[in-house]
Every structure is written in structure tokens, then in C-alpha cells.
Amino acid sequence: MTPPLLLVPADPLAPRSPDPHFAREAEAALVLGWRVGAIDHDMLLAGDAGAAVRRVPSAAAEATMVAWYRGWMIPVEAYERFTAALATRGVQVATNSDAYRQAHELPGWYGQFAGRTPASAWLPWKAGRTPSRTDVAALTAPLGSGPGVVKDYVKSRKHEWHEACFVPDLADVAAVTRTVARLVELQGSDLAGGIVARRFESFATDEAGRAREARVWWVAGSPVLVTAHPDTPSTTVRVPETVLDDIAGCLRRISAPFVTTDLAQRNDGVWRVIEVGDGQVSDLPASEEPGTILRILTQAEQPRDTTG
Ligand SMILES: Nc1ncnc2c1ncn2[C@@H]1O[C@H](COP(=O)(O)OP(=O)(O)OP(=O)(O)O)[C@@H](O)[C@H]1O
Ligand SMILES: [Mg+2]
Structure with a gap:
């Protein structure tokens, strides 16, 4: 099987190298035997997806390479162009653009979480x-x-x-x-x-007055990692199993294979979903070892629906 490809934003000052913010994830991917490609994020935002992905390796003739992106947020329309430009190189991004929109934008996920989110x-x-x-x-x-x-x-x-x-x-x-x-x-x-x-809802806060949020990382519907929110990397919040089971039920109708949910406990003790995100563009707290998620993505089932 062809190893997966990790796509990361390029360093604007050294376009063949990963942006320093994602360098440790790129290194972890190489250690796991993945290939790594750097994309030009500015070019992508400027509307030229073909140029943005020009340094990404192409798949061998007749073959497809599955890619996961880890990087800065991409607007949905640019993501559509991004996946289409990669498809012409035989690279299939595991999260298609409809799935990305659903996980990334509030109107896409809200209906599945109504009653559990403000x-x-x-x-x-x-x-x-x-x-x-x-x-x-x-x-x-x-x-x-x-x-x-x-x-x-x-x-x-x-x-x-x-x-x-x-x-x-x-x-x-x-x-x-x-x-x-x-x-x-x-x-x-x-x-x-x-x-x-x-x-507005009142959440349990830390000394700085921030809601104590846990970021739960989901791959193919399972909660594979619970981290702090990147704004408060040293906070650890334990999320009860029953809460994770309930959220798993909501996620069944979200088609993105790699998702994050930020959860916080309200002052009355009820757990709430503050927001949902596409896992590809959710920041990983600096305190986390970057290989953990990539190892799980390596084992993730191949994407089912690849349209878009
Ligand atoms: N409905 C709400 N009631 C109370 N506080 C809220 C509510 N929505 C958001 N907040 C507070 O505002 C912060 C930012 O909100 P939110 O996470 O939705 O925005 P964001 O800009 O996407 O943040 P990030 O991507 O950095 O997590 C939350 O971390 C939380 O502390
Ligand atoms: Mg947030």
C-alpha cells in the first residue's frame, strides 16, 4: 500500500520546507514512513490552487495517494479548489470538500449538536x-x-x-x-x-477567566485523543465516558473522518460542545506529541466517498 501523504503549509521564507508551526508534525510523519508535501497557503488563498500544490508529489500512473492536511484554516471555496487540483495529480484528500464544510463551519455541524451546544x-x-x-x-x-x-x-x-x-x-x-x-x-x-x-452560557473557568475546554480528537467516529485547548496547553480536563458516547452519536451524521470537538462543563455541571472543527485545521497544543494522531490516521479506514 502506498504510504499516506501529509500536506502542510510551506514556510513562506523557504517554500520547500514546512512552515515552522507544522515542522514537528511533518517530522513525525516522515518517521512514520509517510511522504510530506508543502503547499503554498498564500497562493491557495489567492485562488491559484494549481500553483499552491505544485511541489506536492504526484501519485504513480494509475495509482492514487491518500493525503491528510495539517495546517492553517482554509476557506471552504479554496478547499474545494485545493482538493480538485490535487486530484489531477492522483492525490485524494481523505476529507472531501462537502465533509470539510460540514465539520468546519457552524451551520454545517450545528443541527447534529442542537441541544448540546449554545x-x-x-x-x-x-x-x-x-x-x-x-x-x-x-x-x-x-x-x-x-x-x-x-x-x-x-x-x-x-x-x-x-x-x-x-x-x-x-x-x-x-x-x-x-x-x-x-x-x-x-x-x-x-x-x-x-x-x-x-x-451565552456560563462555563467553569480557570484563574484567567477562560472556559476550561477539552479538545477531543475523533478519527472515523472514535475519540482517539483528548487534549487541552491550544490556548491553555497546560490545562487538563477529564471528559466522562458518558459524554463522549453521547457526542459519538451526534458525530455519526458528520461525514468528515477527522474531527475535533471542544467541550466545556457549564457551571451547572452539564457538558456542552463549544465548537466542532475539521481535525485537519485544528491546532494541536504544543504540549502534545505530534505522532499520536498521525499514527491513528495511518490506520484509519480509507475514505468511502471521494466526490468533491
Ligand atoms: N455561547 C457561549 N457562551 C459562553 N462563552 C462562549 C460561548 N461561545 C464562545 N465562548 C467563549 O469564547 C471563546 C471563543 O469561542 P469559540 O471557540 O467559538 O471561537 P474561536 O474563535 O473559534 O476559538 P478557537 O478556534 O480559538 O477555539 C470560547 O473559548 C469560550 O470561552
Ligand atoms: Mg474555540
Whole structure:
């Protein structure tokens, strides 16, 4: 069997080498006998997927090579072009673009986790367009009143918490409009998909006031690793088996083979899903040994549906 291929972003200063942030994962892959290819992330974002993957090894004639990506987040449309450009080289990315969208963007996974994640509503949005009060009223109406958070389909501005993330009252349309406008402004052209509003819930926090999150890594539906959230690499959170079993049930309807779920315990003791992500673009805490996940991916069953 052809060994899998690990695709990582190239170092912008040394395009044949992995970006330093992913170098240890690339080294671990080589030790496991994988091949490694560096992709040009900037070129991918600029829309030229063919050029972005030009240094990736091609499969031998008539053969296909299965690839997993570990790197910076890729917008869904760019991911589509990325997998298509690789397919022309005989490289089949294990997660197809529909599966990637479902795991990566909140509207893709929310329905499978409803009742286990803060109530949310969303609105497709074009980067750079300033939202009006009418837009924001339509967005937040289903959520009623009370505190909330806003983000795009993928990322928040959590470091600008009061300015562009937290809203004291979802029913205060004028105030929420200001926060959403600031979110859109700060995200600029990086705004992913649209705007999400979520009801705020109170989580158990660490000394710095951050929700204590555990990142659970899933391969082919099984929880294979529980790590800290990369923002708090030294925190360890133990997730009860019953919670993992419940989440496993939700994941049955998510087609991505490699997924992460960030879980936190609410102040009332209930475990909640803060967000779901595609495992390829979820950051691994610096404290983790990078070979663990790759070893499990080596054994993962070959992808079933490869369209897209
Ligand atoms: N509904 C919510 N109620 C309370 N706190 C929340 C809620 N949603 C998010 N948070 C807090 O805001 C932080 C950022 O939210 P979230 O994880 O959704 O955004 P993010 O930008 O994707 O973060 P990252 O990718 O770094 O994990 C969470 O870690 C959590 O502390
Ligand atoms: Mg998060």
C-alpha cells in the first residue's frame, strides 16, 4: 500500500520546507514512513490552487495517494479548489470538500449538536459589508433576550471580547449591531461564510477567566485523543465516558473522518460542545506529541466517498 501523504503549509521564507508551526508534525510523519508535501497557503488563498500544490508529489500512473492536511484554516471555496487540483495529480484528500464544510463551519455541524451546544442563529454575509439594524434584528430574533456572543461561521474575535464578541443583551439591537459591525470590520476579507449569534452560557473557568475546554480528537467516529485547548496547553480536563458516547452519536451524521470537538462543563455541571472543527485545521497544543494522531490516521479506514 502506498504510504499516506501529509500536506502542510510551506514556510513562506523557504517554500520547500514546512512552515515552522507544522515542522514537528511533518517530522513525525516522515518517521512514520509517510511522504510530506508543502503547499503554498498564500497562493491557495489567492485562488491559484494549481500553483499552491505544485511541489506536492504526484501519485504513480494509475495509482492514487491518500493525503491528510495539517495546517492553517482554509476557506471552504479554496478547499474545494485545493482538493480538485490535487486530484489531477492522483492525490485524494481523505476529507472531501462537502465533509470539510460540514465539520468546519457552524451551520454545517450545528443541527447534529442542537441541544448540546449554545442555541445559535446565523446569516450568510459578504466580507466587508456593514450590517444594518434590520439585518441584525433578523439574525438575533430567534434567540430572544439575554447575553450572547457573535462570531463568523468559523472564528470569533475572542481577544476583542467586549468590542466584537460578547453582547450583554441579544435583544438590544442597536448594541448588537455595533458589535457585529466591529466583528465584520476586524475580520475584513477573512470573514468566513457569515455571521453567527449564540446565546451565552456560563462555563467553569480557570484563574484567567477562560472556559476550561477539552479538545477531543475523533478519527472515523472514535475519540482517539483528548487534549487541552491550544490556548491553555497546560490545562487538563477529564471528559466522562458518558459524554463522549453521547457526542459519538451526534458525530455519526458528520461525514468528515477527522474531527475535533471542544467541550466545556457549564457551571451547572452539564457538558456542552463549544465548537466542532475539521481535525485537519485544528491546532494541536504544543504540549502534545505530534505522532499520536498521525499514527491513528495511518490506520484509519480509507475514505468511502471521494466526490468533491
Ligand atoms: N455561547 C457561549 N457562551 C459562553 N462563552 C462562549 C460561548 N461561545 C464562545 N465562548 C467563549 O469564547 C471563546 C471563543 O469561542 P469559540 O471557540 O467559538 O471561537 P474561536 O474563535 O473559534 O476559538 P478557537 O478556534 O480559538 O477555539 C470560547 O473559548 C469560550 O470561552
Ligand atoms: Mg474555540
